[in-house]
Amino acid sequence: MQQKQNNLTMFILILSGLGMIAFSQYLVGQVIVLGIGLGALMYTHRYMHDKFRVELENEKKIVKDKASTKTEDAMSKLNAIIEAIPSALVYINERGEFEVANRKFNAILNIDAINVYDSDIEGSLRQILLDAFLNEKQFIRQQKFEDVDYQVLAVPMLKNNRYDGCMIIMQDVTRLVDGERMQQRFIADASHELKTPIASIKGMIEIINRDDFNDDQTLEEFLAQIQIESSRLETIVDDLLLQSKLTADKVHLEKTEFNLKQFFDGLIYEKRRELHQSNIEVVLNCPSDVTIEADHFRLNQVFTNLFNNAINYAKGGRIKIDCDISRDKWNIQFKDNGAGMDEAVLPHVFERFYRGDESRGRENGSSGLGLAISKSIIEAHGGSIDVESTVGKGTNFKIKLKS
Numbered sequence: 001m002q003q004k005q006n007n008l009t010m011f012i013l014i015l016s017g018l019g020m021i022a023f024s025q026y027l028v029g030q031v032i033v034l035g036i037g038l039g040a041l042m043y044t045h046r047y048m049h050d051k052f053r054v055e056l057e058n059e060k061k062i063v064k065d066k067a068s069t070k071t072e073d074a075m076s077k078l079n080a081i082i083e084a085i086p087s088a089l090v091y092i093n094e095r096g097e098f099e100v101a102n103r104k105f106n107a108i109l110n111i112d113a114i115n116v117y118d119s120d121i122e123g124s125l126r127q128i129l130l131d132a133f134l135n136e137k138q139f140i141r142q143q144k145f146e147d148v149d150y151q152v153l154a155v156p157m158l159k160n161n162r163y164d165g166c167m168i169i170m171q172d173v174t175r176l177v178d179g180e181r182m183q184q185r186f187i188a189d190a191s192h193e194l195k196t197p198i199a200s201i202k203g204m205i206e207i208i209n210r211d212d213f214n215d216d217q218t219l220e221e222f223l224a225q226i227q228i229e230s231s232r233l234e235t236i237v238d239d240l241l242l243q244s245k246l247t248a249d250k251v252h253l254e255k256t257e258f259n260l261k262q263f264f265d266g267l268i269y270e271k272r273r274e275l276h277q278s279n280i281e282v283v284l285n286c287p288s289d290v291t292i293e294a295d296h297f298r299l300n301q302v303f304t305n306l307f308n309n310a311i312n313y314a315k316g317g318r319i320k321i322d323c324d325i326s327r328d329k330w331n332i333q334f335k336d337n338g339a340g341m342d343e344a345v346l347p348h349v350f351e352r353f354y355r356g357d358e359s360r361g362r363e364n365g366s367s368g369l370g371l372a373i374s375k376s377i378i379e380a381h382g383g384s385i386d387v388e389s390t391v392g393k394g395t396n397f398k399i400k401l402k403s
């Protein structure tokens, strides 16, 4: 539209210029009029030229402005992405300068270095940056730096087929690595636990199988021992399976509503013989009219384990169970007044395979998994279990469960 108007104006001006020249034929002072005509033409040319130039420049500016707004948008999006990625990122240009770096990278760098050559950069980090920058090769490497395990990815960048620096992404993989380490430790511990009874069973069978073996009394003892060791093996395998299922969230809880006091009464009845033999009296403080929603079988495993522990380690005295509800939670305290535990061991009692006294644990056929399993069961219910203990005074397991 604008263009059409301009063309029309130019056309009219040219016409009037030419008209002036033609008109000059009939007028006095042709030269003067011709001059005016030419002047009009020249003015038209200049006028149009200027006008076009201004318009062209305006349009150019608009296009340029649009392009620069788009570039700014793209840049701010790119920056937001670079900041949002959950890893440290740096682009080192061909001169070795940190041209683009996100906050996570700057936090790792921790100093105001501007290039990879800065000798103040921590040694192992500097080595990674230099390797990536100087080798011009892509690599993935695991590197520990200030107690954090990083997966480092280095990617060389090319511009017109020439090396243009490199990009480095450092991802914190500490949790993964810890998980792997824990798994390895678990396998090592589990194998060790299983090996002990297997070795002892194997040894006894070897002796029994000797041609010259004919001692009936030893045979009887060995058979009894083999039975103990194999049931120990069974306990360990069962506990291991349960524990690994619980940690993998594969155990389905069969929740039902039941009366907590009746639950404890039943458990105390089940344990009455062992409690009597160990001369332990049980005091139960639990309101009789309130229920709990939980997996009865699994909760039974937890408290059976606490009873067994009190019988095995507290030795004598009294077990006191207190239950009360506050803020929709059952607070259950399972206390004994036995041997207690040193403060230093308390953080470990819920760890898999932790046994305060290796030899006594082996004697009573425990796997060292009891409290680890109990914790997993309580946590699977959305609850928590903690321990307080004083040497010579006793131990208190505090359990919180939704009512």
Ligand SMILES: Nc1ncnc2c1ncn2[C@@H]1O[C@H](COP(=O)(O)OP(=O)(O)O)[C@@H](O)[C@H]1O
Binding pocket: 305, 309, 310, 313, 314, 336, 338, 339, 340, 341, 349, 350, 354, 355, 356, 357, 361, 366, 367, 368, 369, 370, 371, 372, 395
């Ligand atoms: N009531 C308690 N009194 C003293 N020590 C205890 C008590 N309960 C647990 N412990 C300590 O915690 C350790 C871990 O218990 P647990 O996980 O049940 O494994 P385990 O019974 O197989 O040894 C025990 O070996 C023991 O040293």
Ligand SMILES: [Mg+2]
Binding pocket: 305, 308, 309, 366, 368, 369, 370, 371
């Ligand atoms: Mg135990």
